[in-house]
Amino acid sequence: MVSIRQWWVQVSVALAASVALAASAQVAPDAQVKAVATEVTTVLKNDAGILNNQAKLRELIESKLAPNFNFARMTQLAMGRNWSKASPEQQAALSKEFKTLLVRTYSASLSNFKNNTIDYRPLRMQPSDTDVTVKTVVQQTNGQGIPIDYSMEKAADGSWKAYDVAVAGVSLVTNYREEFNNVIGNQGVDALIKQLQSKNK
Amino acid sequence: MKHLLLTAFSVVVVALSGCASFKTAAPGDPLEPINRGVFSFNNTFDHYLFKPIAKGYDAVVPTPVKTGVSNVFQNMSDAQSVVSDALQLKGSKLGDDLGRVILNSTVGLGGIFDLATPMGIERGNEDLGQTLGYWGIGAGPYLVLPFMGPSSLRDSVGRVAEGQYDPLSQVSSVPARNSLTGLRVVDARVALFPVEGLANQAALDRYTFFRSAYLQRRESLVLDGKRPKE
Numbered sequence: 001m002v003s004i005r006q007w008w009v010q011v012s013v014a015l016a017a018s019v020a021l022a023a024s025a026q027v028a029p030d031a032q033v034k035a036v037a038t039e040v041t042t043v044l045k046n047d048a049g050i051l052n053n054q055a056k057l058r059e060l061i062e063s064k065l066a067p068n069f070n071f072a073r074m075t076q077l078a079m080g081r082n083w084s085k086a087s088p089e090q091q092a093a094l095s096k097e098f099k100t101l102l103v104r105t106y107s108a109s110l111s112n113f114k115n116n117t118i119d120y121r122p123l124r125m126q127p128s129d130t131d132v133t134v135k136t137v138v139q140q141t142n143g144q145g146i147p148i149d150y151s152m153e154k155a156a157d158g159s160w161k162a163y164d165v166a167v168a169g170v171s172l173v174t175n176y177r178e179e180f181n182n183v184i185g186n187q188g189v190d191a192l193i194k195q196l197q198s199k200n201k
Numbered sequence: 202m203k204h205l206l207l208t209a210f211s212v213v214v215v216a217l218s219g220c221a222s223f224k225t226a227a228p229g230d231p232l233e234p235i236n237r238g239v240f241s242f243n244n245t246f247d248h249y250l251f252k253p254i255a256k257g258y259d260a261v262v263p264t265p266v267k268t269g270v271s272n273v274f275q276n277m278s279d280a281q282s283v284v285s286d287a288l289q290l291k292g293s294k295l296g297d298d299l300g301r302v303i304l305n306s307t308v309g310l311g312g313i314f315d316l317a318t319p320m321g322i323e324r325g326n327e328d329l330g331q332t333l334g335y336w337g338i339g340a341g342p343y344l345v346l347p348f349m350g351p352s353s354l355r356d357s358v359g360r361v362a363e364g365q366y367d368p369l370s371q372v373s374s375v376p377a378r379n380s381l382t383g384l385r386v387v388d389a390r391v392a393l394f395p396v397e398g399l400a401n402q403a404a405l406d407r408y409t410f411f412r413s414a415y416l417q418r419r420e421s422l423v424l425d426g427k428r429p430k431e
Contacts, residue, residue: 105403111395145323147426169421170414178413179405195405 029152029160030123032068033134037118040064044110057107065106070153070161071099077163078176082184090189097196102172104200116140130154229343230412236345240408243350255390267391269313274385275324276305276312277368284366285327289335294325326422330359334423343412351415 027035043050043060050056075095076083086094121135131153137145151164164173183192230236259267280302286295301317301324309316318324333355334340341354352360364370369385372378404410 101403105399108402109399166421168418169426170417174417175410175413179409182406182409199405 027160028123029125029132029150029154030120030134032160033136033150033152033162034120036064036068037136040110041118051111054107057110058103061103061106061110066099066103068160068162069102070155070163071095071102073153073161073163074098074102074173077173078180079184080177080181082181082189085184086189090193093193094189094196097193097200098176100200101196119145132160229340229416231342232344236343236412237408239345239347240411243345243348244407246348251390255387255394258387259391259394267388270384271388271392272305272309272315273312274388275315276302276309279305279324280368281363281366282325282327285329285332286325288329288332289327291325291327294327297322298325298327328356328359329363330356330419331423333359334419340416340419343416351411353416353419356419 040060043064047056050060072095075091075098078098079086079094083091116138119137119139121137123132123134125132131151134150134152136148136150138148139145146168147166148168149166150162151166152160152162154160164171166172180192183195262270279298283295283298283302286298301322304317304320304322305312305315308314330353338355340356344352344354344357346352346357349360369378369381372381400407400410400414
């Protein structure tokens with residue numbers, strides 16, 4: 001139950017944030033990653049039941065995380081040289097299914113991170129840069145930090161969107177490129193779409 | 202026996218790499234058909250025997266004991282890491298790992314308590330496979346080892362050499378040594394539970410998924426995380 005006062009505080013914070021965003025025109029990519037990660041981890045901490053509720057988790061990721069990713073670009077990179085072999089319809093289907101798969105994988109992985117803290121490494125970038133890597137380290141309780149790097153690209157409207165995530169040096173895009181390439185090489189693009197669809201069912 | 206195995210192993214590898222390339226083989230994985238066979242054997246073995254044991258251990262043993270056990274084995278691996286730090290002339294990692302081992306082995310009662318981590322002394326996490334990589338030796342063909350899983354020719358060589366100064370090999374009583382080795386394997390398997398669920402969710406083909414993840418991960422460790430952009 002959210003009281004009227006809490007609700008009002010939330011609304012004013014949201015308003016203030018959107019005004020601040022509009023005023024600064026663009027957010028630095030590392031600040032953006034931090035804001036999104038903080039928002040999501042706060043929800044995870046405050047809503048104890050959410051980790052057992054896959055539907056609710058996915059909703060959270062769809063609404064908070066997904067807008068910060070460029071899924072079409074991720075799909076294109078994961079397809080590599082096979083991208084041009086796919087028709088526009090196939091490309092659209094692939095992007096849609098790949099996005100669903102990534103959102104689900106992300107939801108499934110969140111429960112592993114609930115008790116960890118995230119360190120943000122200083123970002124070295126020039127104001128003119130349009131492609132940067134935001135480095136973070138998820139600190140586990142056993143002393144082993146897991147580096148998570150977000151490759152981000154600046155869109156035409158000035159917003160930053162991630163097009164690859166590397167967990168402990170393992171790039172998501174590279175991993176899927178091998179898998180996609182295998183399936184396409186042996187069975188073709190439609191087979192890949194089918195496999196993704198059945199995986200997402 | 203060990204030497205005999207190693208020789209037999211190298212003969213097989215050399216013989217196979219001499220063959221014309223396999224039809225479905227990916228670059229970097231000339232042994233794919235054999236690797237896939239071993240991978241599937243490992244999965245079956247894991248499913249029916251290994252994972253149930255690890256699950257049982259995880260369910261029955263109290264968390265503080267499990268943490269202590271993990272810490273002792275991590276401490277041993279930190280000690281092995283010291284050797285690789287030195288061989289790569291990485292002074293700062295050497296200091297950290299040495300400090301960890303000394304502190305955890307003494308005040309931490311033989312490594313049961315990890316006092317170094319809360320003090321911010323990070324684990325260097327080096328091994329001989331990485332050391333060979335650091336000095337310019339490539340990963341070589343990807344290998345799936347029976348029972349042990351993903352590896353490469355270079356990393357397998359590193360593992361065998363590391364076995365020569367494994368603290369557990371100093372335990373003179375054979376039953377004790379075998380039990381401790383078993384415990385170490387179970388401890389490592391329990392640590393994989395979270396990753397495994399993730400891989401099952403993410404992968405279209407588990408074999409390719411693990412191969413790509415393993416090779417990328419090792420490359421990243423060799424370069425200490427300074428992965429060049431594509």
